[in-house]
Amino acid sequence: xxxxxxxxxxxxxxxxxxxxxxxxxxxxxxxxxxxxxxxxxxxxxxxxxxxxxxxxxxxxxxxxxxxxxxxxxxxxxxxxxxxxxxxxxxxxxxxxxxxxxxxxxxxxxxxxxxxxxxxxxxxxxxxxxxxxxxxxxxxxxxxxxxxxxxxxxxxxxxxxxxxxxxxxxxxxxxxxxxxxxxxxxxxxxxxxxxxxxxxxxxxxxxxxxxxxxxxxxxxxxxxxxxxxxxxxxxxxxxxxxxxxxxxxxxxxxxxxxxxxxxxxxxxxxxxxxxxxxxxxxxxxxxxxxxxxxxxxxxxxxxxxxxxxxxxxxxxxxxxxxxxxxxxxxxxxxxxxxxxxxxxxxxxxxxxxxxxxxxxxxxxxxxxxxxxxxxxxxxxxxxxxxxxxxxxxxxxxxxxxxxxxxxxxxxxxxxxxxxxxxxxxxxxxxxxxxxxxxxxxxxxxxxxxxxxxxxxxxxxxxxxxxxxxxxxxxxxxxxxxxxxxxxxxxxxxxxxxxxxxxxxxxxxxxxxxxxxxxxxxxxxxxxxxxxxxxxxxxxxxxxxxxxxxxxxxxxxxxxxxxxxxxxxxxxxxxxxxxxxxxxxxxxxxxxxxxxxxxxxxxxxxx
Amino acid sequence: xxxxxxxxxxxxxxxxxxxxxxxxxxxxxxxxxxxxxxxxxxxxxxxxxxxxxxxxxxxxxxxxxxxxxxxxxxxxxxxxxxxxxxxxxxxxxxxxxxxxxxxxxxxxxxxxxxxxxxxxxxxxxxxxxxxxxxxxxxxxxxxxxxxxxxxxxxxxxxxxxxxxxxxxxxxxxxxxxxxxxxxxxxxxxxxxxxxxxxxxxxxxxxxxxxxxxxxxxxxxxxxxxxxxxxxxxxxxxxx
Numbered sequence: 001x002x003x004x005x006x007x008x009x010x011x012x013x014x015x016x017x018x019x020x021x022x023x024x025x026x027x028x029x030x031x032x033x034x035x036x037x038x039x040x041x042x043x044x045x046x047x048x049x050x051x052x053x054x055x056x057x058x059x060x061x062x063x064x065x066x067x068x069x070x071x072x073x074x075x076x077x078x079x080x081x082x083x084x085x086x087x088x089x090x091x092x093x094x095x096x097x098x099x100x101x102x103x104x105x106x107x108x109x110x111x112x113x114x115x116x117x118x119x120x121x122x123x124x125x126x127x128x129x130x131x132x133x134x135x136x137x138x139x140x141x142x143x144x145x146x147x148x149x150x151x152x153x154x155x156x157x158x159x160x161x162x163x164x165x166x167x168x169x170x171x172x173x174x175x176x177x178x179x180x181x182x183x184x185x186x187x188x189x190x191x192x193x194x195x196x197x198x199x200x201x202x203x204x205x206x207x208x209x210x211x212x213x214x215x216x217x218x219x220x221x222x223x224x225x226x227x228x229x230x231x232x233x234x235x236x237x238x239x240x241x242x243x244x245x246x247x248x249x250x251x252x253x254x255x256x257x258x259x260x261x262x263x264x265x266x267x268x269x270x271x272x273x274x275x276x277x278x279x280x281x282x283x284x285x286x287x288x289x290x291x292x293x294x295x296x297x298x299x300x301x302x303x304x305x306x307x308x309x310x311x312x313x314x315x316x317x318x319x320x321x322x323x324x325x326x327x328x329x330x331x332x333x334x335x336x337x338x339x340x341x342x343x344x345x346x347x348x349x350x351x352x353x354x355x356x357x358x359x360x361x362x363x364x365x366x367x368x369x370x371x372x373x374x375x376x377x378x379x380x381x382x383x384x385x386x387x388x389x390x391x392x393x394x395x396x397x398x399x400x401x402x403x404x405x406x407x408x409x410x411x412x413x414x415x416x417x418x419x420x421x422x423x424x425x426x427x428x429x430x431x432x433x434x435x436x437x438x439x440x441x442x443x444x445x446x447x448x449x450x451x452x453x454x455x456x457x458x459x460x461x462x463x464x465x466x467x468x469x470x471x472x473x474x475x476x477x478x479x480x481x482x483x484x485x486x487x488x489x490x491x492x493x494x495x496x497x498x499x500x501x502x503x504x505x506x507x508x509x510x511x512x513x514x515x516x517x518x519x520x521x522x523x524x525x526x527x528x529x530x531x532x533x534x535x536x537x538x539x540x541x542x543x544x545x546x547x548x549x550x551x552x553x554x555x556x557x558x559x560x561x562x563x564x565x566x567x568x569x570x571x572x573x574x575x576x577x578x579x580x581x582x583x584x585x586x587x588x589x590x591x592x593x594x595x596x597x598x599x600x601x602x603x604x605x
Numbered sequence: 606x607x608x609x610x611x612x613x614x615x616x617x618x619x620x621x622x623x624x625x626x627x628x629x630x631x632x633x634x635x636x637x638x639x640x641x642x643x644x645x646x647x648x649x650x651x652x653x654x655x656x657x658x659x660x661x662x663x664x665x666x667x668x669x670x671x672x673x674x675x676x677x678x679x680x681x682x683x684x685x686x687x688x689x690x691x692x693x694x695x696x697x698x699x700x701x702x703x704x705x706x707x708x709x710x711x712x713x714x715x716x717x718x719x720x721x722x723x724x725x726x727x728x729x730x731x732x733x734x735x736x737x738x739x740x741x742x743x744x745x746x747x748x749x750x751x752x753x754x755x756x757x758x759x760x761x762x763x764x765x766x767x768x769x770x771x772x773x774x775x776x777x778x779x780x781x782x783x784x785x786x787x788x789x790x791x792x793x794x795x796x797x798x799x800x801x802x803x804x805x806x807x808x809x810x811x812x813x814x815x816x817x818x819x820x821x822x823x824x825x826x827x828x829x830x831x832x833x834x835x836x837x838x839x840x841x842x843x844x
Contacts, residue, residue: 284819286785294822321633322819324804325774326829327797336677338822365801493633494819496785
């Protein structure tokens, strides 16, 4: 429903979840922005925007209203206010758009006619956004770039690493009441591919970098208007009834909506999801190579794996850092490997007899100027045909040409691509179905990788590269807390950095638990940081798609045992399946005892 | 009959210096002594030139040497001999054992890493064989092919060794076994520089740098850019 009161110069938009009241009598003031489910009136009498331009500071009252109208179609209702400041040669359009369901979008568009014939800096701040709240007392905030922080203020929800390319993963700002029930999710839609802040007007990607209350309160966005009305700032605000879990689920649905996940649905590629322990072996070491017989030592490597519970895949690495001493390419390295490609094939076949799949390395930076995308793709596919290996570890490659995938498909079904870091853009994410979870730091526990929860079908094992004993302990906990498989990499390009006997035993036990509940851990609806009833106790929730069980993964981030209520949970019985402690469930509340600084998995049925 | 370059020896009296190696560290740094430690070199006699294709061919004629695994062995030769224009270029596509066999045949050995550094840097610990400043006119750097080993006399080292920088990498005697890897060290750099930052870095290398080369099997260990020179132990009187 939309109401335009011309006398009071007010718009009222109301849908199933949100009520927004905007007054344009003297500038732009949000008189109310409420979550109707909560029964509360929230966010009253807020200035919508202020700005700094050509040395002056202004509020929306410094703009003259030169028009206001309401409009609607089958799916939307819209209130629009036109504003201008002729001295500044600046115009703005403010739209409130209701989806007639549960969301109201605040969209600001800015036009700058370049009063001095050149573009000047323009910074915008929204007091309405800065003061967004649910109840005003005890509200919980999940910031876009720092949704969950520990008591030292360290971020625990890890986002994709960004460079010049903008990541597609931009979680919303979420504010809820103290019970994590009613609240708002504020999404900042952006299709800007580059993080270059001069290239586009749309500055929502900057809002997505807000990681703290201070950054929210003091945000000042450098926008880049020109002589057209382009989207500048967009706040897509949804009313919540189930707090953070609902906000996360909504965001996941929005994020994945444009994706084509057919590659993930291919039956022949699903074998990777059935694996837990991935080995990476450096063939210049004796871990997986017999220097006397000059051959890959399958039996020895797999015997090593047995101490961890059994390697499910191996990556045989024979190139970097050896490449470059002479002109031999990565493809020639396979020819010059003792026995050549037939010997590698023999080893692959031996691994296969043990049920172990094999990845070959691909080094994207080795491609020489004499090689084309086409010739590289031919070599790429031919190696898998020659060796019967099961896929590629793509090293630093974050995207592969479509033709590589197509040429591999022609070799045989079942060839899996995995890469060193998560792909962050849409198409690479669609065709590279697995990657390593490598963020180069284990601290602090309990961090989680957002991609593991956004796209749970993209299985991304965690890896240890230069980790020493203490970090390896944390890595195992990290693997347990988010229920992610592991890469066991002990020979780091010539430096031997093994796991100790106790760690091997722990991984062995964890693998058994994971495999027994694999489908639950790989469920379609995992929720990171499920709300808990205790400070410093964190939880991830994995609910089996068939409803048979739910596993709550807890981490007590204190130096002493915690005993008391844990979180809300549906079920009649519970048991601890990983770690130690006690658990009980009554009236939808899970309680128990969690030892200090350990991961405990509680299964609820 | 063509005149081919003949090997010469220079005398290196006993000398002590502080051995220290510094070099670019990528992943997988080399687990061996880099100093600074005091070391003593010599007395010995050192080859003036890296061993050439012709010298190696002569050795094979004299000794009948053939490696048990000949993968990539002298793969740039045709029908058992080098191409005529390559006679006085450094022999390559040989591995450490091929080099050792040559040295042993002539009562010599490969220099150890700390010895090689002294042969290149001399008593004043020069950064480059010819001095302390990089001078791209002193050797075969960043080109397309190996050159004759006597092509750059202006690059001679203080003890009188030629062609110690660029042209071809030189293997040393050291084979390291850290318990789970075998590797040797390469010295001096080579003419070739691979195109990417992540590749092993070619081009001229300073006297106090070495490059770790993992050993796997002869086919991998023989490189088209890696050769060697020899030294001969002696007592002081021979000098």
